[in-house]
Amino acid sequence: MKFTSTLFFLLLCVFYGVNGQSNYRIEGQVKNFKSGDCILANYYGTQIYAKDTAKIDPNGKFVFEGEKPLLGGVYEIVFPDRKNLFRVLITDDQQFSFQCDTTDLISSTKFSGSRDNELFYQFQKFMREKDNQYKQLKDSKLPETDKRYKDLQEQRKAFYDKFMSDNEGTFTVKLFKTSADPEIPPAPKKANGKVDSLWMFNYYKAHFWDSFDFADERMIQTPFLEQKLKRYFQDLTIQSEDSITKEADFVVGKAIAGKKKDIISYCIWYITNQYENAKIVGTEGVFVHMGEKYYLTGIMPVSDTSTLKNVRDRIKVLKPLLVNKVIPDIGVMSYRAADRLEYIHGVKADYQVLFFYSPTCGHCRESAPKLKALQEKLYSQGVELMTISVDGSEDEWRKFIKEFKLENLINGYGLVASRQVVYRNDYDVFSTPTIYILDKSKKIIARRLGVEDIEPFLNVYKNQIAQEQKKSSSK
Template sequence: MRLSACFLLLTLFFSCGDTGTALNPSAGDGVNDGSLDNAESPDIRLTITNVPTAGALLIGQYMDQQFRVDSARVEGNTVIFQRDEPYPIGHYYVYFTNGEAVQLLISKDQTLTATADMGNLVGSMKVDGSEDNELFYQALADESDLQPEFKALATRRAELRNGSAEYVAMRGERAALVEKRSSHLQSLFDRAPNSLFAAYKKAGQNPDLKTIYTATGDLDEAAQVADFRLHFWDNVNFSDDRLLRTPVIKNKLRRYVTELTPQNADSINLAADRLLAKTDYVGKFYEFFANWIALQYEPGNSTIMDAEAIHVHLIQNYFTPERATWSDSMTIYGLQQRAETMAYSLVGQQAPDITVPGLDGRGERLYDLEKPYVAVFMYNPECHHCVEEAPKLTALYDDLKDEVDFYAIALDTDDDKWEDFVRTQNFTPFTNVFDPTNRAIFKTFYVDNTPELYLLGPNRKIVAKNLKVSQLLDAIELHKIQ
C-alpha cells in the first residue's frame, strides 16, 4: 500500500533579506555564475573589540542550508581565516564563542581586514581591501540613521485619522524619507554596479506598494497585495548564482510562497508557475525553487486541504526528464508514478467508483449508496490514531445518518482484526469493506497516512479530504452554501 510512503524528492545540493522600495535592476544584470576564476586565496583578518576572541567560525549558506566553512586562527585580538582554496562567493557570518556574529560579503577579492567595536558594530566598522564590505556596511549605517525617523512617523500615523490633512502630510514625509533611502542605495549601486553587494541589496528590495482603488473609491487591498506579489521578484537577477549563497533568495521564497500567496492549492500552483517561469526552467534557481516548494507542501506533512494537488502539479510539470536534469531517471520515474496515483483522488474530481468485499463476502459498491453525502473512512485496525478517531466517527452517526452514508475501508490487515475492529468500534451501521489483495482500491483513493477521511458530495465528486473527524460536519455545511 501507499501508507507512510517515502517522499522521493530529488536531492538538493548542500545546501535568505531586506525591505525597501524598488530600484532600477538593470545595472549588473549580466550572467554571473559565481565562478572562482582569478579569485584570491583567503586572508581575512577581523579585529573586533568587546567580544571573546578565543576563536571564531566562518558560516556560509547555499540555497536554504547553512554550513561551517572554516575555523579561525587567533593572533592576539585578531581572528584570521586563511586557506589555499578560495571561499565560494557569497554572504557569510563570522560567529564568535559568545554567539555574536559579524556579516561579511566574500567575492573574488578575499584579502581584507576589518576592525570594529561589537557594542556599535555598524557604526564603528572599518574595512580595508573589500569594496563589497565597505559598501555593505555603509548601507547598513545609512539605514540605521534613517530608522529613528521611520519609527517616529509610524508613531504619528497611529495617532492620526486616515484621510485627514495631518495624515496626508505624514504620508508625504514618509514618501520623501523612502526616496532618501532609495537615493542613498542607488548612489552605492552606481559605485559598483556589478558587485556582489549591488546584486544582493537589489534582490532584497521590495516593490512599491501601489495605491489601488475599487470602482466605489475604496482602497482595494486585495489588488494591492496581488500587484505586490506579481512584482515581488523584479529586482532579482536569476542569472546570478552568487545570490544563492546569500540569505535573500531563501527569505524571499518563503515570504512569496507562504505569506503573500493564499494557502490553497490553486493559488500556490499559480504562484509556483509564475516564479518557475522566471528561471526559464533551467539552472540552480529553478532546481532550488522546484524542490523547496514541493517539500514545503509534501503530502502528509502539509496542513493544506489538498496538498496532493500541489504535488501532482509540480511533479507532472517540472520534475520531468527534460527539466529535472539534476536527477536520475529512476528517481524521476518514481516521482511520476506517485503523482499519477495521487491524481486519481484530488478535490473537485469525480470520486472513484469502487466495489470492495464486505463482511458477508459480497462486493459493496460505493456508488450504490444513496444518501446525499458519503464519508469514506480508511483505516488500519492497529493504527493508534485510527483507534482514537473511530469513536468520534460513530458518535456522529445519529446526527448525520439521514444525509451521510459511511463507507469504511480497512487497509493492510487481516479478516480477524478487521471484523474485531468493526465490532468493538460499533461500526456495524456503516458499510464495512476490506480487500486483502488491495486490488479493489488500487489507484483510487490516495492514502499517505491512516486514518484518511474523504467527503463525497451528492454528485460523488470529492468535496474534501485529509479531514479530521471533528471537521466532517463543518465540511458538509460549507459545501451546502457554496
C-alpha cells in the same frame, strides 16, 4: 627563443600565483573572545552550512582562507558562543579584513578591502541611527512630534535614494533592492471615492519579482530567494491548483530565462516540495504538474535516477486520486454479512466519508469515538461514513468495530476485496487514518483531512455550492 622563455616564465608565475597563495583570505578580529572556533557558513535557501573554520587567538584574531574562491553570496560568521551571527557579503573581493565587537556588531564593525561590506554596514549604521532617533522622539512626547517624524522619514528616504544611486551595480545595492517591497504609486479611486485596494494588490504582485536578478547565481546563496518564493506562493497566490500551477510556471519561466542551473533547480524543487504532501485541500495536483512538466521532461536537472523513479511513482499514485477525480471503486467484506461486499460506489448519499484505518493504530483508535459522534450528527444531513480496515486480522477488525460501537457505519474489511489492491498505491494510504470526502457522484472533494476537519469542511463546501447555485440562477 627568448620570446618562448619569457612566455614560459610568465605562465609559471601565473600558475604559482594561483596555487601558491589563498584565493580567499578573510582576517577578523573580534572583541570579547580570546579562544574558540569560528565558523564561516554560506546560505543555501534559508539554511546555513559550514564552509570553513578558524581558531581565535588570545588577541581575538582569526583567519579563514582557502585555495579555491568562495561562491559569491551572503555568509554568516558564527562566533564561539554559537549565539552571535556576523553577516558578510562575498563578492569578487575575497581578500579583506574586519574588526568588530559583539556587544554592538553594527556600530563597531570596520572593514578594509571589501567595498560591498563597507557599504553594507554603512547603510545599516545610518538606518539604525534614524531608528534610535525615532524611538527617542516617540518616548519624549515633545511638541511638533509629527513634524520631526516627517523630517526623519525624509532623511531616511534621501539617504536611501542617494545610496542606491551612488552605489548602483554593487552586490549590496542588489541585495537591498531584492529584499525591498515594490513601491506602489498612488492607487486610482473607485466610483464611490474609495481607494481601489485590489488595484494596489495586483500592482504589488505584478512587480514583486522586478528587482530579483534570476541571472545572478549568487542569489542562490542568499536567504532572499526562498523568502520571496514563500511570500509569493503563500500570501500572493490564490490557494487553488489552477492558480498555483499558473504562478509556478511563471516563476520557473523567469528562472529558465536567467539561465542559471542552480536557481532553476531551486525554484522547481521548492515549489514541488511544498505540494507533494499539500497542507491545503485540493492542491496536490501542483506536485503532479511540476513532476510531469519539469522532472520527467529533464528541465529539472536530476542526476540521481532513484529521484526520478520516486517522482514518477508518486505521480502514478496521486494522479487518479486528485480532487475532482472519481475515486476508484472497490468492494470489501461487509461487517453486516461475511458473504457480502460493500462497494464505495454502492453507497447512496449526498456526501460520503471514507475512513481507511488499521484496527491496531493508535491514531485510529483516538479518532474512532469522534467518528461515531460525527456519524450520529451528520447522517440526517445526507452524509454516510464508510470505514475500510487496510490491515490486521478479521478478528481484530470486528473487535475494533464492537469496542467503539461503530456498527451503524458502513464497515468493510479491506483484506477481502473484489480485486487485488495495495492500499498504499491504490488509495495513497501511507499512514492511517486516511480520509477522503466524496460528493454524490463519487468525485473526491477533499482528502487527507483529520476527523475534526470533516464537519467544518463540509459546512464551507456546501455553503460555496449554495452560493454558486444562487449566482447561476440569478443570471
